[in-house]
Amino acid sequence: MVFGPASRLGVSLFEETPCLELIPGRSQEEVETIIRAVYRQVLGNAYVMESERATIPESQLKSGALSVREFVRALAKSDAYRSRFFDTCPRYRFIELNFKHLLGRAPDGLEEMRAHSTILDTQGFEADIDSYLDSDEYQNAYGENIVPYYRGYKTQPGQNMVGFTHMFALLRGASSSDFKGSLSGKTPVLNKYVIQETPLAVIPPSGGTVGDGWAFQDTTTAARTRSGFGATAEGKVYRIEVTAYRSPGVVNRVSKFRRSNQVYLVPFDKLSQEYQRIHQQGGVIASITAVN
The missing domain is CATH 3.30.1490.170 (Allophycocyanin linker chain (domain))
Known part of the structure; x- marks a missing residue:
């Protein structure tokens, strides 16, 4: 169930767009649609230059040599992802974006953030990416061939309500970009709120005019x-x-x-x-x- 009117909360596009799954017999046009959706999800709705495209993994996905999950993995480990969200961002901004891009939700609490911080310290960048994609949660939510999508804004049995409200701070409408256009820039949005387990007011994203919506900014x-x-x-x-x-x-x-x-x-x-x-x-x- 979605909390409140989707059109007011900036999630109507996500509600109206069905999940995409790569199944045998898909047309070339449908596969291209899936590829674009993976880029949009994993790179945080940022513009991708031709030189940044993962051409070899794309070709392998089209030929059936890669599943969607492995294509997501290749893109999340790419130089494009690393340079945008790892090399230039504080650690906890990187972690909260990994949750958003790869699991479609906000981190549930400090222990989750600490666990991924420990993986980064002991095993490095690529191992941390693997920890999201190899998790039971990813398998249960998306399997091998469903494109990851935002799901943390929906109320679900057993979901942490604090994390539910935090998702709206990370997801500022369908036109927002995690690389450019975010009010928070490269600063963590949730760090202190996750540490303190503090829920946030659910504030709609900015609309066409000042009076139509709010601009969430810490x-x-x-x-x-x-x-x-x-x-x-x-x-x-x-x-x-x-x-x-x-x-x-x-x-x-x-x-x-x-x-x-x-x-x-x-x-x-x-x-x-x-x-x-x-x-x-x-x-x-x-x-x-x-x-x-």
């Missing part, structure tokens, strides 16, 4: 502002995340806020006042959560 300590002096008699302080600051009625005016995301910590008795102030200044509230 906010740094410098972006936080405390309004008031802490909890009141009601015993609650609320965290308000604000994005898309703009000046109402003014076109192309630069916002006075240097960061697109601001976080305010507000006591309960000032919540309504702060809500009104934010909207008067042209902000859009992405989430309001209790912090104590």
Whole structure:
């Protein structure tokens, strides 16, 4: 079951696209479609230059010498994958992207992240790639000839709810790219949230206009502002995340806020006042959560 309206959460394309399986008798055109889908999934929806294509594994897949799983393995071990996501990214960004690209989900917790970090330390890059593709989970989800697809945004029996919410931070719509266009850049999106087992608000990706959606971006300590002096008699302080600051009625005016995301910590008795102030200044509230 999908959480919420797929069109609002940026996963409608994934819902409407059936999984692709390489079966005997496929036409050349259908095999080309499968090859393109593998590139899109494994390389994080990034543009692939002709010189970056895995021409020999492609030919072997077309001839039946390779299964889809082995083609995925060849692409994940290629120079194109390594240079984009391993050589130039922090370790935990690399690991969270491996989960997304190869298993279609976010990591479930710190122990999973640590396990793959240990493999990298003791056995290296290629062994870590193998650990995803040779897992029972991969076999059960995709087998030998189904192209991996994003599945972590669907609620499933036994699924970690924290990991479920984390998937929406990794999957920012069908047009986003893990190589270019990500707000997080090469910074890990989930590292501290996985360590602390902290769920995230499910925030839709940016839409065509500022008011249509949100731009998920982790906010740094410098972006936080405390309004008031802490909890009141009601015993609650609320965290308000604000994005898309703009000046109402003014076109192309630069916002006075240097960061697109601001976080305010507000006591309960000032919540309504702060809500009104934010909207008067042209902000859009992405989430309001209790912090104590």
